[in-house]
Amino acid sequence: MLQYKELESDKYKDLNEARDLIINAMAETMDLYGLTTSTGRLYATMFFLGEPMTLDQMAGALGMSKTSMSNTARTLLEKKVVDKVWQKGVRKDLYQAEEDFFKTFAEFFCHGWRREMEVNLKAINKAEPIIKELSESDDEEVKKVANSDLEKLDNAKRYYLWLERLVESVESGEIYKYIPKPKRKE
Amino acid sequence: MLQYKELESDKYKDLNEARDLIINAMAETMDLYGLTTSTGRLYATMFFLGEPMTLDQMAGALGMSKTSMSNTARTLLEKKVVDKVWQKGVRKDLYQAEEDFFKTFAEFFCHGWRREMEVNLKAINKAEPIIKELSESDDEEVKKVANSDLEKLDNAKRYYLWLERLVESVESGEIYKYIPKPKRKE
DNA sequence: TAATTTATACAGTTCAAACTGTACAAATTA
DNA sequence: TAATTTGTACAGTTTGAACTGTATAAATTA
Known part of the structure; x- marks a missing residue:
């Protein structure tokens, strides 16, 4: 060639x-x-x-x-x-x-999203028990702030759960059921 | 507070x-x-x-x-x-x-994906007519290469069309019909 | 074996980005 | 009005990333 x-x-x-x-x-x-x-x-x-x-x-x-x-x-x-x-x-x-843009899209973003999930969830799992303990503090101020933090962490975890689902759906190709690849010409 | x-x-x-x-x-x-x-x-x-x-x-x-x-x-x-x-x-x-990660996700990626689409489609629209003309060249070699390029461009456009749909679905929230947000506790 | 080819480790250079402190402009207060 | 506060433009410094050329290791060929 x-x-x-x-x-x-x-x-x-x-x-x-x-x-x-x-x-x-x-x-x-x-x-x-x-x-x-x-x-x-x-x-x-x-x-x-x-x-x-x-x-x-x-x-x-x-x-x-x-x-x-x-x-x-x-x-x-x-x-x-x-x-x-x-x-x-x-x-x-x-x-x-690699010429298949759908493939490179999946590789790129799933890899990145997964890294984000892993790094952050690891940190959350380390920090959460500490904050949970503080949320039972005798000091009302500390308690209040700790509880507010716990809520933030819950929201974050909820988001990462969703991101996990998104990654699965992109990697498996399930996403194309919802958002189909445009048809090739002819 | x-x-x-x-x-x-x-x-x-x-x-x-x-x-x-x-x-x-x-x-x-x-x-x-x-x-x-x-x-x-x-x-x-x-x-x-x-x-x-x-x-x-x-x-x-x-x-x-x-x-x-x-x-x-x-x-x-x-x-x-x-x-x-x-x-x-x-x-x-x-x-x-901004504390809503779903929102920041949408902002970030849609903005990026849209820029990618715009910049590349603009270039494709400029280059395609030139290559199309070359695909009718008398020179068989040139013709062959030009046609191969046109196919690549078609694939790229097909991908950007899909990306456009993805952006729309993320921005409108339609995506959450397919990949639902996890429920909040309680 | 020695000679050759290929990829990369390494050291050095260049350049751009991140950050700092100063100076100033715009807005506020007295 | 003058004095003060606030945000940022600007200039200078430091740091790190991108790139180059050289030297070397690994593989191939003779």
């Missing part, structure tokens, strides 16, 4: 310009996913190429050092938006962009 | 320690929302206080400069997780944390 080098040919000039419009837009919005512009640009570049890419190709395409590409590629790998692939006879590492 | 100063009294020592466990956890996970740890810590502090807070109180509570608090409070205001409130006879600006 198409080798990366060919895209540098002059006849792809217009196509590359059109692609760059979108690559820049994608790179710009990737901050929502905790990625830098550079990292976003690499992903978008790989997304359009559609083929596995080596670190050297990436360095050439973005005009950056191979060391940078090694780090950036690892970031994308950790975020699960690219895969490391293997090809017979190719000694270099190959990375390929 | 409870004035901030009182919380510095020794009898609230245990309570403050318990709160700090959660404040630190919340501050740590706020990076998911594009906020720094400091910004997250301020929000969490205000969340627990439950009362409107002045810049001076914030500076005292976090041991940071008033200038920092002014900037950080503005950030929280822009992210819509705190409100500027007014109290009779109080000359200072007052900020109060």
Whole structure:
């Protein structure tokens, strides 16, 4: 199939310009996913190429050092938006962009939401018994504040319970029963 | 009601320690929302206080400069997780944390998702006609690559259409029909 | 075995963001 | 009016993140 080098040919000039419009837009919005512009640009570049890419190709395409590409590629790998692939006879590492946005959506947000739940629930479970004890204090002031805190914690837990359900529904695909994927053309 | 100063009294020592466990956890996970740890810590502090807070109180509570608090409070205001409130006879600006996590969830993600849609769809609408034209090129190679790009763009648009529906459903509260909020105790 | 290729660890540089203190403008009080 | 209070603009400092080039480890080839 198409080798990366060919895209540098002059006849792809217009196509590359059109692609760059979108690559820049994608790179710009990737901050929502905790990625830098550079990292976003690499992903978008790989997304359009559609083929596995080596670190050297990436360095050439973005005009950056191979060391940078090694780090950036690892970031994308950790975020699960690219895969490391293997090809017979190719000694270099190959990375390929995940092209299914529904999948990357699920990976990204579920991972983040789950981390949020875990970290915060862990802290709540540590703090709650202490506050519960204080809510039985003899000091009326302390009691009042502790009870108000307990209510806040209950609300937080209620929210995380809901978030858990949301994550499950996104990961299982149940969400698409409620909010269906638009049909493909034809 | 409870004035901030009182919380510095020794009898609230245990309570403050318990709160700090959660404040630190919340501050740590706020990076998911594009906020720094400091910004997250301020929000969490205000969340627990439950009362409107002045810049001076914030500076005292976090041991940071008033200038920092002014900037950080503005950030929280822009992210819509705190409100500027007014109290009779109080000359200072007052900020109060939004305590409804469901609301902040909706604000945060819908805002982000909408920005992503807008920026990317704008770029797609600019690039697509160019690529469409190239897909009718005489050069078979160019044609092939252009057509592959068009398919990618269609998939992207399909995804953004879905995201739009998701945003609508979160903003309208329709989502809670499918994934209900857990019931409050009692 | 030695020679070559590839990825990455590491050290150094550059740049941007976070924070501070000062100075000032706007509003309030006297 | 002048004196005081409050929030923020601005300039300077510090810190950390992104990136580069070099050196090295690991793997492959000869």
